[in-house]
Amino acid sequence: MSDRTLVICKPDAVGRGLVGEIVGRVERKGLRLVAAQLRTIDEATAGRHYAEHQGKPFYGDLVAFITRGPALLMVVEGPEAYKVVRTLMGSTNPRDAAPGTIRGDLAIELTENLVHGSDSPESAAREIGIFFPDLG
Ligand code: IDP
Ligand code: MG
Secondary structure, eight states: OOEEEEEEEOHHHHHTTOHHHHHHHHHHHTOEEEEEEEEOOOHHHHHHHTGGGTTSTTHHHHHHHHTSSOEEEEEEEETTHHHHHHHHHOOSSTTTSOTTSHHHHHOOOSSOOOEEEOSSHHHHHHHHHHHOTTOO
């Protein structure tokens, strides 16, 4: 049984040239790419994606950041895909993220933390529907 999850290489990852590094880690772990698109996320789509954070003090900065340039949107597949991706990503704050994780090895700022991964199977289904509506 294979599960799917959404992964985003955020605009800082594209800007810093770290997409290959991040995708490489995801692939080497054993997850398979099923869709990918380089796209600058618009404000309305960012608002849907980050609906759970609306009203929080960092929401404005978060939307400004995620829309500031191209991001690589991906759907990846594998057993317990969302959980595996979250483990590869490391803690939300890169300063707390363990060495060996994407954020732990490659980032230092909370907003500019390189990567998004859905946090549950339900979030994965919702977020894949936002960015890849044609994927059943
Ligand atoms: P996650 O990306 O690890 O799932 P979330 O809590 O869903 O973390 O937050 C979404 C994004 O919002 C984070 O990746 C981070 O960039 C940013 N963020 C989260 N909490 C804060 C905060 O307290 N201040 C500023 N930015 C935050
Ligand atoms: Mg989250």
